[in-house]
Amino acid sequence: xxxxxxxxxxxxxxxxxxxxxxxxxxxxxxxxxxxxxxxxxxxxxxxxxxxxxxxxxxxxxxxxxxxxxxxxxxxxxxxxxxxxxxxxxxxxxxxxxxxxxxxxxxxxxxxxxxxx
Amino acid sequence: xxxxxxxxxxxxxxxxxxxxxxxxxxxxxxxxxxxxxxxxxxxxxxxxxxxxxxxxxxxxxxxxxxxxxxxxxxxxxxxxxxxxxxxxxxxxxxxxxxxxxxxxxxxxxxxxxxx
Numbered sequence: 001x002x003x004x005x006x007x008x009x010x011x012x013x014x015x016x017x018x019x020x021x022x023x024x025x026x027x028x029x030x031x032x033x034x035x036x037x038x039x040x041x042x043x044x045x046x047x048x049x050x051x052x053x054x055x056x057x058x059x060x061x062x063x064x065x066x067x068x069x070x071x072x073x074x075x076x077x078x079x080x081x082x083x084x085x086x087x088x089x090x091x092x093x094x095x096x097x098x099x100x101x102x103x104x105x106x107x108x109x110x111x112x113x114x115x116x
Numbered sequence: 117x118x119x120x121x122x123x124x125x126x127x128x129x130x131x132x133x134x135x136x137x138x139x140x141x142x143x144x145x146x147x148x149x150x151x152x153x154x155x156x157x158x159x160x161x162x163x164x165x166x167x168x169x170x171x172x173x174x175x176x177x178x179x180x181x182x183x184x185x186x187x188x189x190x191x192x193x194x195x196x197x198x199x200x201x202x203x204x205x206x207x208x209x210x211x212x213x214x215x216x217x218x219x220x221x222x223x224x225x226x227x228x229x230x231x
Contacts, residue, residue: 044219
């Protein structure tokens with residue numbers, strides 16, 4: 001089946017630094033990539049939707065200047081958490097779709113971000 | 117926007133019993149309803165999904181029912197096993213492409229199956 005490879009699986013960074021998370025669709029072209037955030041024992045919350053070659057659409061309450069999303073190709077989308085703070089510590093998961101009808105979304109393995 | 121409510125938040129059953137998780141949604145335009153199983157620290161795994169033109173779907177021990185009129189759908193797991201223990205999320209989507217179909221998730225149900 002379709003695979004989305006997400007890296008890194010975990011990262012620890014100091015407050016004020018930036019962290020980049022990559023998601024690659026390995027055997028399909030992800031015309032759209034969704035980025036979710038999940039706090040401990042909570043549900044997945046959609047942060048933003050990125051379409052290849054265009055600007056990402058952010059959900060209400062998500063700072064676009066803090067969470068930079070780039071979807072430059074049909075197989076790669078990145079999320080950069082800029083000037084990270086401890087409250088940004090969370091589990092970030094991407095999911096990609098082929099963009100053909102109601103095809104299932106395929107999730108990356110997630111990235112556990114800890115900001116100290 | 118879409119609002120997905122999921123109940124119960126925790127569910128404990130004995131091995132071999134059935135488990136039922138229920139979700140309601142608010143947007144009548146929603147037409148795709150997947151269920152995900154998430155083990156601790158791992159990504160959600162799609163276990164079953166149903167589209168709005170179908171009332172019920174079954175895959176071995178797992179079944180999902182959809183009532184479009186009442187705007188609710190349910191996950192049924194029969195003959196539960198300890199390895200079924202996980203957090204289960206329902207989700208709803210309005211479909212349509214473009215602009216893309218983000219999933220709106222319920223808050224999750226923590227299922228514990230005791231031997």
